[in-house]
Amino acid sequence: SQQGEEDPQALSIQEGENATMNCSYKTSINNLQWYRQNSGRGLVHLILIRSNEREKHSGRLRVTLDTSKKSSSLLITASRAADTASYFCAFTGNQFYFGTGTSLTVIP
């Protein structure tokens, strides 16, 4: 299986704190993407980082990519209760492969 690994599996923080989740993969990639899933819904794309990029920002999101370590991290700053969701990395070679997900709970 080419499924990626994410950690932590679950994360609970207070509103206003930062949340960091990590993704590791095993294959060479074209790019790495992060998605968000609210309970019982489809996934929504958050951010894409290409294999030749090291860091990317979008609003309160910061993504890093280390292709030598085959890992990526997603940082959500100043978290809000509405950020409560599951977050998945997806890395792309000839197909899209998804990580196991991190369940984030932001406590108001």
Next chain:
Amino acid sequence: DGGITQSPKYLFRKEGQNVTLSCEQNLNHDAMYWYRQDPGQGLRLIYYSQIVNDFQKGDIAEGYSVSREKKESFPLTVTSAQKNPTAFYLCASTGQVATNEKLFFGSGTQLSVL
């Protein structure tokens, strides 16, 4: 309003029955995908199609079948050969065959066994 529509939202299957999940997109996307999601787990690829009248097996294709007769539609049939079909099924599409763009997802179908 462009997007991907999955139906039904909830589906129940009886023993020995085949059921079909619908996925329609009006985004003019070439590539379409079916994923299975089990509770607390990531997505696993069932089938994908990069062009009309062509599709390929993913990692867990056994017990499933698909067709791609129209660009807009990519239905998934869960056959009686799939012994553990209870899961959340997600359809997705992307504009390019190459995986350089983001995936657009439908809202999912929850399939349960009666």
